[in-house]
Amino acid sequence: MVTALQNDIRQRAWDAAAKVVDPEIPVLTIADLGVLREVTMNDGCVEVAITPTYSGCPAMNVIALEIELALQREGLTSAKVRTVLSPAWTTDWLSEDGRRKLKEYGIAPPQKGSGRRALFGKQTVACPQCGSEDTELLSEFGSTSCKALWRCRGCREPFDYFKCH
Template sequence: MAIAGAVPDPEVPVLTIADLGVLRDVRIENGQVHAFITPTYSGCPAMNLIALNVEVALEEAGFTRVKVTTVLSPAWTTDWMSQEGRDKLRAYGIAPPAEKATRRALFGIEEVACPRCGSADTEKISEFGSTACKAHWRCRACREPFDHFKCI
Protein backbone atom coordinates (compact mmCIF):
# COMPACT_ATOMS: atom_id res chain seq x y z
CA MET A 1 0.00 0.00 0.00
CA ALA A 2 2.83 2.41 0.86
CA ILE A 3 4.65 1.80 -2.44
CA ALA A 4 1.56 2.22 -4.62
CA GLY A 5 0.28 5.10 -2.51
CA ALA A 6 3.48 7.08 -3.05
CA VAL A 7 2.84 7.34 -6.81
CA PRO A 8 2.38 11.03 -7.67
CA ASP A 9 -0.71 12.35 -9.40
CA PRO A 10 0.35 13.28 -12.96
CA GLU A 11 -1.87 16.39 -13.03
CA VAL A 12 -0.96 17.75 -9.57
CA PRO A 13 2.47 16.23 -8.86
CA VAL A 14 2.65 17.50 -5.25
CA LEU A 15 -0.12 15.00 -4.43
CA THR A 16 0.19 11.24 -4.24
CA ILE A 17 -2.62 8.94 -5.23
CA ALA A 18 -2.97 8.11 -1.52
CA ASP A 19 -3.41 11.86 -0.74
CA LEU A 20 -6.18 11.99 -3.32
CA GLY A 21 -7.88 8.81 -2.14
CA VAL A 22 -7.55 7.36 -5.65
CA LEU A 23 -5.75 4.28 -4.32
CA ARG A 24 -8.53 2.21 -2.78
CA ASP A 25 -6.80 -1.02 -1.79
CA VAL A 26 -3.79 -3.25 -2.38
CA ARG A 27 -3.93 -7.00 -1.79
CA ILE A 28 -1.54 -9.88 -2.31
CA GLU A 29 -3.34 -13.02 -3.47
CA ASN A 30 -1.63 -16.17 -4.73
CA GLY A 31 1.64 -14.31 -5.21
CA GLN A 32 0.08 -11.54 -7.29
CA VAL A 33 -0.27 -7.92 -6.15
CA HIS A 34 -3.70 -6.45 -6.92
CA ALA A 35 -3.98 -2.66 -6.70
CA PHE A 36 -7.39 -1.01 -6.97
CA ILE A 37 -7.75 2.60 -8.09
CA THR A 38 -10.79 4.84 -8.54
CA PRO A 39 -10.76 7.85 -10.90
CA THR A 40 -11.63 11.29 -9.59
CA TYR A 41 -14.24 11.33 -12.35
CA SER A 42 -15.17 8.78 -15.00
CA GLY A 43 -13.39 10.54 -17.87
CA CYS A 44 -10.15 11.30 -16.02
CA PRO A 45 -7.39 11.16 -18.66
CA ALA A 46 -4.71 10.50 -16.03
CA MET A 47 -6.00 7.07 -14.98
CA ASN A 48 -4.08 5.06 -17.59
CA LEU A 49 -0.85 6.79 -16.59
CA ILE A 50 -1.62 6.32 -12.88
CA ALA A 51 -2.25 2.60 -13.44
CA LEU A 52 1.00 2.25 -15.38
CA ASN A 53 2.96 4.17 -12.72
CA VAL A 54 1.51 2.00 -9.93
CA GLU A 55 2.47 -1.12 -11.85
CA VAL A 56 6.01 0.17 -12.45
CA ALA A 57 6.46 1.27 -8.82
CA LEU A 58 5.42 -2.15 -7.53
CA GLU A 59 7.61 -3.99 -10.05
CA GLU A 60 10.61 -1.79 -9.17
CA ALA A 61 10.00 -2.72 -5.53
CA GLY A 62 10.41 -6.39 -6.45
CA PHE A 63 6.85 -7.56 -7.06
CA THR A 64 6.87 -9.57 -10.27
CA ARG A 65 3.14 -10.19 -10.74
CA VAL A 66 1.12 -6.98 -10.59
CA LYS A 67 -2.43 -6.23 -11.67
CA VAL A 68 -4.02 -2.78 -11.41
CA THR A 69 -7.80 -2.60 -11.59
CA THR A 70 -9.90 0.53 -12.03
CA VAL A 71 -12.98 0.45 -9.82
CA LEU A 72 -15.85 2.82 -10.60
CA SER A 73 -18.19 1.97 -7.73
CA PRO A 74 -18.46 3.47 -5.28
CA ALA A 75 -17.67 6.66 -7.14
CA TRP A 76 -14.74 8.71 -5.87
CA THR A 77 -15.53 11.67 -3.64
CA THR A 78 -13.41 14.55 -2.40
CA ASP A 79 -14.18 13.25 1.10
CA TRP A 80 -11.59 10.53 0.40
CA MET A 81 -8.80 13.12 0.18
CA SER A 82 -6.46 13.20 3.17
CA GLN A 83 -5.95 16.31 5.25
CA GLU A 84 -2.31 16.20 4.19
CA GLY A 85 -3.45 16.23 0.56
CA ARG A 86 -5.71 19.23 1.20
CA ASP A 87 -2.80 21.05 2.85
CA LYS A 88 -0.50 20.21 -0.07
CA LEU A 89 -3.05 21.58 -2.54
CA ARG A 90 -3.33 24.85 -0.62
CA ALA A 91 0.46 25.22 -0.42
CA TYR A 92 0.66 24.54 -4.17
CA GLY A 93 -1.81 27.38 -4.86
CA ILE A 94 -4.96 25.32 -5.46
CA ALA A 95 -7.92 25.80 -3.12
CA PRO A 96 -8.83 22.38 -1.70
CA PRO A 97 -12.42 21.15 -1.70
CA ALA A 98 -14.57 21.83 1.33
CA GLU A 99 -14.95 18.98 3.75
CA LYS A 100 -18.23 17.06 3.85
CA ALA A 101 -19.59 18.73 7.00
CA THR A 102 -18.75 22.17 5.61
CA ARG A 103 -20.53 21.46 2.32
CA ARG A 104 -23.67 20.37 4.15
CA ALA A 105 -23.64 23.47 6.32
CA LEU A 106 -23.39 25.72 3.29
CA PHE A 107 -26.53 24.22 1.67
CA GLY A 108 -24.84 24.11 -1.70
CA ILE A 109 -23.35 27.61 -1.55
CA GLU A 110 -19.65 27.45 -2.30
CA GLU A 111 -17.36 29.49 -0.12
CA VAL A 112 -13.79 29.13 -1.28
CA ALA A 113 -10.85 30.71 0.52
CA CYS A 114 -7.97 32.04 -1.54
CA PRO A 115 -5.00 29.65 -1.19
CA ARG A 116 -2.59 32.60 -1.38
CA CYS A 117 -3.94 35.15 1.11
CA GLY A 118 -6.71 33.18 2.86
CA SER A 119 -9.47 35.67 2.06
CA ALA A 120 -13.00 34.32 1.64
CA ASP A 121 -13.82 37.26 -0.67
CA THR A 122 -13.55 35.18 -3.84
CA GLU A 123 -15.58 34.63 -6.98
CA LYS A 124 -15.92 31.80 -9.47
CA ILE A 125 -14.76 32.84 -12.93
CA SER A 126 -15.39 29.55 -14.72
CA GLU A 127 -16.68 26.11 -13.84
CA PHE A 128 -13.67 24.75 -15.67
CA GLY A 129 -10.06 25.31 -14.60
CA SER A 130 -6.77 23.85 -15.78
CA THR A 131 -8.29 20.36 -15.62
CA ALA A 132 -11.89 19.13 -15.56
CA CYS A 133 -11.73 18.42 -11.81
CA LYS A 134 -10.94 22.06 -11.02
CA ALA A 135 -12.85 25.35 -11.39
CA HIS A 136 -11.21 28.74 -11.98
CA TRP A 137 -11.65 31.38 -9.26
CA ARG A 138 -10.33 34.86 -8.44
CA CYS A 139 -9.61 36.48 -5.10
CA ARG A 140 -11.09 39.96 -4.74
CA ALA A 141 -8.67 40.79 -1.89
CA CYS A 142 -5.31 39.97 -3.51
CA ARG A 143 -6.70 39.91 -7.10
CA GLU A 144 -4.93 36.64 -7.89
CA PRO A 145 -6.63 33.93 -9.96
CA PHE A 146 -6.48 30.35 -8.70
CA ASP A 147 -7.87 26.89 -9.30
CA HIS A 148 -10.29 25.27 -6.87
CA PHE A 149 -10.47 21.49 -6.66
CA LYS A 150 -14.21 20.82 -7.14
CA CYS A 151 -16.27 19.07 -4.48
CA ILE A 152 -17.66 15.79 -5.68
Protein backbone atom coordinates (compact mmCIF):
# COMPACT_ATOMS: atom_id res chain seq x y z
CA MET A 1 0.00 0.00 0.00
CA VAL A 2 1.37 3.39 -1.03
CA THR A 3 1.18 5.99 1.71
CA ALA A 4 0.71 9.75 1.34
CA LEU A 5 4.32 10.21 2.52
CA GLN A 6 5.60 7.84 -0.19
CA ASN A 7 3.58 9.72 -2.81
CA ASP A 8 5.02 13.01 -1.56
CA ILE A 9 8.59 11.65 -1.70
CA ARG A 10 7.99 10.20 -5.15
CA GLN A 11 6.62 13.54 -6.43
CA ARG A 12 9.56 15.46 -4.92
CA ALA A 13 11.95 13.03 -6.61
CA TRP A 14 10.15 13.37 -9.95
CA ASP A 15 10.19 17.17 -9.74
CA ALA A 16 13.91 17.21 -8.89
CA ALA A 17 14.86 14.74 -11.64
CA ALA A 18 12.66 16.49 -14.21
CA LYS A 19 14.78 19.65 -13.89
CA VAL A 20 18.00 17.89 -14.96
CA VAL A 21 19.15 19.23 -18.33
CA ASP A 22 20.56 17.30 -21.25
CA PRO A 23 24.31 18.04 -21.32
CA GLU A 24 24.34 17.94 -25.14
CA ILE A 25 21.30 20.21 -25.61
CA PRO A 26 21.19 22.32 -22.42
CA VAL A 27 17.89 24.02 -23.26
CA LEU A 28 16.10 20.67 -22.82
CA THR A 29 15.37 18.88 -19.58
CA ILE A 30 15.23 15.09 -19.44
CA ALA A 31 11.47 15.48 -18.94
CA ASP A 32 11.25 17.54 -22.18
CA LEU A 33 13.12 14.74 -23.96
CA GLY A 34 10.98 11.98 -22.52
CA VAL A 35 14.12 10.33 -21.11
CA LEU A 36 12.68 10.47 -17.58
CA ARG A 37 10.35 7.45 -17.55
CA GLU A 38 9.20 6.90 -13.98
CA VAL A 39 9.97 7.33 -10.31
CA THR A 40 9.07 4.55 -7.89
CA MET A 41 9.60 3.68 -4.25
CA ASN A 42 11.12 0.28 -3.45
CA ASP A 43 11.82 -0.65 0.17
CA GLY A 44 12.12 3.00 1.16
CA CYS A 45 14.49 3.77 -1.72
CA VAL A 46 13.67 6.16 -4.56
CA GLU A 47 14.29 4.58 -7.95
CA VAL A 48 14.42 6.75 -11.06
CA ALA A 49 14.08 5.04 -14.45
CA ILE A 50 15.57 6.69 -17.53
CA THR A 51 15.68 5.61 -21.17
CA PRO A 52 18.55 6.77 -23.39
CA THR A 53 17.82 8.42 -26.71
CA TYR A 54 20.41 6.03 -28.18
CA SER A 55 21.67 2.87 -26.49
CA GLY A 56 25.23 4.19 -26.66
CA CYS A 57 24.42 7.79 -25.75
CA PRO A 58 27.49 9.20 -23.96
CA ALA A 59 25.36 11.73 -22.07
CA MET A 60 23.53 9.06 -20.02
CA ASN A 61 26.29 8.70 -17.41
CA VAL A 62 26.29 12.46 -16.84
CA ILE A 63 22.49 12.51 -16.71
CA ALA A 64 22.41 9.71 -14.12
CA LEU A 65 24.96 11.54 -11.97
CA GLU A 66 23.02 14.82 -12.26
CA ILE A 67 19.82 13.02 -11.20
CA GLU A 68 21.58 11.59 -8.13
CA LEU A 69 22.88 15.06 -7.24
CA ALA A 70 19.43 16.64 -7.74
CA LEU A 71 17.88 14.03 -5.45
CA GLN A 72 20.58 14.59 -2.81
CA ARG A 73 19.86 18.34 -2.88
CA GLU A 74 16.23 17.42 -2.12
CA GLY A 75 17.40 15.38 0.87
CA LEU A 76 16.66 12.09 -0.89
CA THR A 77 19.91 10.25 -0.20
CA SER A 78 18.55 6.73 -0.56
CA ALA A 79 18.11 6.71 -4.32
CA LYS A 80 19.24 4.89 -7.42
CA VAL A 81 19.01 5.52 -11.15
CA ARG A 82 18.08 2.64 -13.41
CA THR A 83 18.47 2.58 -17.21
CA VAL A 84 15.56 1.04 -19.09
CA LEU A 85 16.14 0.03 -22.71
CA SER A 86 12.71 -1.35 -23.53
CA PRO A 87 10.64 0.09 -24.93
CA ALA A 88 13.27 1.96 -26.92
CA TRP A 89 13.10 5.74 -26.78
CA THR A 90 11.41 7.47 -29.69
CA THR A 91 11.28 11.12 -30.73
CA ASP A 92 7.51 10.85 -30.27
CA TRP A 93 8.27 11.10 -26.53
CA LEU A 94 9.55 14.68 -26.91
CA SER A 95 7.17 17.13 -25.28
CA GLU A 96 5.62 20.00 -27.23
CA ASP A 97 7.57 22.37 -24.99
CA GLY A 98 10.74 20.46 -25.85
CA ARG A 99 10.04 20.76 -29.58
CA ARG A 100 9.52 24.51 -29.18
CA LYS A 101 12.76 24.85 -27.18
CA LEU A 102 14.71 22.96 -29.85
CA LYS A 103 13.47 25.27 -32.60
CA GLU A 104 14.21 28.40 -30.56
CA TYR A 105 17.72 27.03 -29.91
CA GLY A 106 18.28 26.64 -33.67
CA ILE A 107 17.76 22.88 -33.98
CA ALA A 108 14.95 21.68 -36.22
CA PRO A 109 12.72 19.43 -34.10
CA PRO A 110 11.78 15.97 -35.37
CA GLN A 111 8.51 15.74 -37.22
CA LYS A 112 5.74 14.69 -34.88
CA GLY A 113 4.50 11.15 -35.34
CA SER A 114 7.59 10.11 -37.27
CA GLY A 115 9.45 8.37 -34.46
CA ARG A 116 11.45 5.30 -35.52
CA ARG A 117 11.14 6.32 -39.20
CA ALA A 118 14.29 7.91 -40.60
CA LEU A 119 13.30 9.37 -43.94
CA PHE A 120 16.48 11.25 -44.78
CA GLY A 121 16.44 12.70 -48.27
CA LYS A 122 12.69 12.05 -48.59
CA GLN A 123 11.38 14.42 -45.98
CA THR A 124 10.96 18.16 -45.72
CA VAL A 125 12.66 19.80 -42.78
CA ALA A 126 11.87 23.45 -42.08
CA CYS A 127 14.77 25.75 -41.31
CA PRO A 128 14.61 26.77 -37.62
CA GLN A 129 16.09 30.20 -38.50
CA CYS A 130 13.82 31.41 -41.31
CA GLY A 131 11.12 28.73 -41.60
CA SER A 132 11.87 27.90 -45.25
CA GLU A 133 11.20 24.34 -46.34
CA ASP A 134 13.73 24.67 -49.16
CA THR A 135 16.39 22.72 -47.27
CA GLU A 136 18.84 19.92 -48.03
CA LEU A 137 20.54 17.16 -46.09
CA LEU A 138 24.32 17.62 -45.93
CA SER A 139 25.19 14.73 -43.62
CA GLU A 140 23.25 12.19 -41.59
CA PHE A 141 25.82 12.85 -38.88
CA GLY A 142 25.66 16.18 -37.09
CA SER A 143 27.29 17.61 -33.99
CA THR A 144 26.03 14.64 -31.95
CA SER A 145 24.79 11.19 -32.94
CA CYS A 146 21.16 12.22 -32.43
CA LYS A 147 21.36 15.03 -34.99
CA ALA A 148 21.85 15.35 -38.75
CA LEU A 149 23.36 18.36 -40.54
CA TRP A 150 21.08 20.25 -42.94
CA ARG A 151 21.35 23.52 -44.86
CA CYS A 152 18.69 26.04 -45.77
CA ARG A 153 18.72 27.12 -49.39
CA GLY A 154 16.70 30.20 -48.44
CA CYS A 155 18.89 31.83 -45.80
CA ARG A 156 21.95 29.64 -46.63
CA GLU A 157 22.46 28.78 -42.96
CA PRO A 158 23.43 25.28 -41.83
CA PHE A 159 21.41 23.77 -38.98
CA ASP A 160 21.06 20.60 -36.97
CA TYR A 161 17.98 18.43 -37.30
CA PHE A 162 17.08 16.21 -34.35
CA LYS A 163 16.80 12.80 -36.04
CA CYS A 164 13.56 10.85 -35.92
CA HIS A 165 13.68 7.41 -34.42
